[in-house]
Amino acid sequence: MRRAQGALEYLFMVALALIMVTITIRYVHEVAQNVAVQINQTTKEISEILKNMTSSGR
16 A cells, blocks of 8 residues: 555656646746747847938938
């Protein structure tokens, strides 16, 4: 009986670890998407500023 309890506890620990890994991966994925959006917006803003600077300099 004690062996079965130990095996069950081990399975619960593995399940908990997998849940934690899944949550971490989802969080990192969300953060990476937000960073990509911010980089794209900043790149567009810089491009627009440079375009305005070159067209006003002529």
